[in-house]
Amino acid sequence: MNTNEVVGRIRKLQMLKGLSNNEFAELLGISPAALSHIYNGRNAPSMTILEAIFRKFPNVNFNHLIKGEGNLLEPLNEMKDNNTLFSNQLTDNYNTVNRMDESGKHPNSDSKEAVSIPANKNLESSQRELTNENISNLFTIVKVALFTSDGKVIFYTPTQDFNL
Structure with a gap:
C-alpha cells in the first residue's frame, strides 16, 4: 500500500x-x-x-x-447485492459453528486436533454464560471486513434487522 x-x-x-x-x-x-x-x-x-x-x-x-482497484464509488444497489451475499455467507458460517457438538468438535472435522470448548458448568454467580441474547446486548455490529485469499477486502454493513 x-x-x-x-x-x-x-x-x-x-x-x-x-x-x-x-x-x-x-x-x-x-x-x-x-x-x-x-x-x-x-x-x-x-x-x-x-x-x-x-x-x-x-x-x-x-x-x-x-x-487503486476498481472505481472509487460504487452504486448503492451493487453494494446491497454484495451485502446480501455476504450476509448469507455470514449466516451459513454462524449456523455451522452452532452445529458443533458438545465435545467441541466440528461435525465435518476428521482431525484429532479439534477445537474444544470448556464444559465448565459451575460458574460463579457473578459470572454469566454468554448466549445469543446477551451477546447482542453487549455490542452492535457496525461493519464487518472480509479479507479474501485473492487480496480483496469486502466490507459488509449490516442492516437494522441483522441479529446474531
Whole structure:
C-alpha cells in the first residue's frame, strides 16, 4: 500500500463530495490540523480514519481507496447485492459453528486436533454464560471486513434487522 496514493484517493473523494478541508475533517471526526498532516505527508491515514470514511461514505470502494482497484464509488444497489451475499455467507458460517457438538468438535472435522470448548458448568454467580441474547446486548455490529485469499477486502454493513 503506497501511502501517497491512498492520500491522493482520499483527496479525490473529498473533491468529489465538494467538501472543504474543515467540513471533511469534521465528518471524519478529526481536527482540520490532523487532516492537513495527512495531506502533507507528516502522518499516514490511520485505520480509524479509514473506518470513518467507510462509515460516512458507504458507497466508497475499499479496494480502490487502498489499492487503486476498481472505481472509487460504487452504486448503492451493487453494494446491497454484495451485502446480501455476504450476509448469507455470514449466516451459513454462524449456523455451522452452532452445529458443533458438545465435545467441541466440528461435525465435518476428521482431525484429532479439534477445537474444544470448556464444559465448565459451575460458574460463579457473578459470572454469566454468554448466549445469543446477551451477546447482542453487549455490542452492535457496525461493519464487518472480509479479507479474501485473492487480496480483496469486502466490507459488509449490516442492516437494522441483522441479529446474531
